[in-house]
Amino acid sequence: MSGIMYERIPDADHAVYNRHAAARRAAFHIASTEPRPQRTLAIIDGRAIAREQLSRGLISNGLGLRMATYGSVEDIEAYEATAFSVILVCVDDSRFMDNSIVLEIGALVRRFPKVPVIVQAKLCGFQQILSVLQQGAHGYLPGNAGISVCIEAISMALAGGVFVAAKNLHDIQSILGTNHHQSKRLEMFTRREREVIEVLRQGKANKTIAYALRLAPNTVKVHVRNILKKVRATNRAEAIYKINAMFDEIA
Template sequence: MSGIMYERIPDANHAVFNRHAAARRAEFRIASTELRPQRTLAIIDGCAAARQHLSWGLLSSGLGLRMATYGSIEDIEEHEAAEFSVVLVCADDSRLMDNSIGPEIEALVRRFPSIPVIVQAELCGPQQILSVLEQGACGYLPGNAGISVCIEAISMALAGGVFVAAENLHDIQRMLGIRRYQFKCGGMFTPRERDVIEVLRQGKANKTIAYALKLAPNTVKVHVRNIFKKLRATNRAEAIYKINTMFDEMV
């Protein structure tokens, strides 16, 4: 099933035509008298009314892109995708929660690697946003984003950037910082030493660490000594300071 194309034409109101008609024109080399922009935005949304409303809103804003709308990712045909400059996927929250849409987004990015993909959804938790970005998307829009925010995200994707709404940016940066911190610690410390560090950062004594981790006090003492050595710290205060500094740098 092919999508529907919407575009703004000079000296006329919005025109709508079926993509199959365009394909037939191309097949028989029928010249078109319509003036068409070079770039196309593909909107994928399971709700026909929603995708039509968004496409007309973006057209009215003067974005300067043609709009091709589809009910699902599977509806996109190869010859159509060749004309896309950016793809906007409007995702259902339930599919984000169980991550069932994740493989589809990842497959879409692999299938058309040169086309930036933006995801829009009501659910804007940092975990969902980060997951979508890790699957290759170039942006994440909240479901209540206005036309101006959509244009900003599309423009940034076309320029090669990644868009995340301002209200979500701090949480995403923090999560990325934690992951970088964990990665760095993973290369420097053993798993048991990382467990000790988490309690050590709270300022706990060795006996408390031993009780919390169900370890012998002498074992904790060995781990703490090894942590000091790796950090080149001479005491607990210096070790905690260096660990916290390392974490702050990542965040």
Template sequence: MSGIMYERIPEADHAVYNRHAAARRAAFHIASTELRPQRTLAIIDGRTIAREHLSRGLLSNGLGLRMATYSSVEDIETYEAEAFSVILLCVGDSRFMDNSIVLEIGALVRRFPKVPVIVQAELCGLQQILGVLQQGARGYLPGNAGISVCVEAISMALAGGVFVAAENLNDIQRIFGARRHQSKRLEMFTRREHQVIDVLRQGKANKTIAYALGLAPNTVKVHMRNILRKVRATNRAEAIYKINALFEEIS
């Protein structure tokens, strides 16, 4: 690899370090390497000092991976997917302004479909996090995350999970919950019933609804009966109250 490689070397036990012990350890190292090839974490960060500091910090905290550092996504595009076990992409805030980085993350995920990609960025708005996760990234770290949090995120991604910082998790769960709720709501009514409901929520009478939608008054009455039944309401006022609660948007 053209990137800079780092690997933690255990300190020797000088009390037992002799020629025979060294030979035994060397033989064990060779055997274990053949059984389980060393996995590699690719760190992509345009800031030289930051990426070197992060790689050494992860090594010293016993992550158990080799480190390969790169300055840009382009630097790793020529490698085979087997070259990396996980990719950590560190992004500056300015990259999110024109959405280019989100598209780049999507391309990176498609280029290495079996390699989990984790993104670290100072900007932690919900839209940025959701955009990154929707592109297939397996984690989103805030820029001030400590080494232990990075280790946790990388370990979770390697285990097949998705990591999101605790301070963002509740908001994300709320948004996904609302989307499921919205999907259920859309399935509950027909397209025409949705049109009737849009006018009904304005407090309009059946004749006004019929005129606005170009329907016969009797047709509107049929739709109204179906809507009342679906929301389990006995009259228009109760129906409007329940529908408004059902259609309530996230603030």
């Protein structure tokens, strides 16, 4: 393997370290005072000094993985999937602006489907985090995350979990929970009723709806009557108001 490789060398200076941190890492079976050359962390960062500092910091703090550092995603694409145990990608925030990094993360996940990918970036808006997680990443770290947080994220990814900083997790859970609840509300309508609703929201008459959807006028009347019952509306205007509010929330 090309790239710069690091391994932890046990010595007296590292024989004693924070016992609480050690216990937490031991629970994931990856951090120890002994090197484990069979498991490799790939660090991808275009900043040479930053990636070398991070790799040395992880080693000195007891992460029992071999390190391999690279300047770009392209640098590791030629390797076999078995070459890495976990991949940490440090992202330039400007790349979120054109969505290129999101697509690149998705391609990296597909290239190494059994290797958890973690992303680190200063930009920690929920949209950026969600877009990366939706591509299959196993974690998202803030740019100022300390070594201990990095180790925790790596540990969780190797254990099959997904790591998100606590300050972002609540927002994401709220968004996901809200979207799930709202999608459930839409399930009260049949597929045909949702098609009728799309035209009904435009204030169209039943004949126009029937023409647009190629349905019989009497069929449209039945659908509209069922829709009014489901939203508990007494007339079309009230139904449209309630349906618009429901759809606007989901959008």
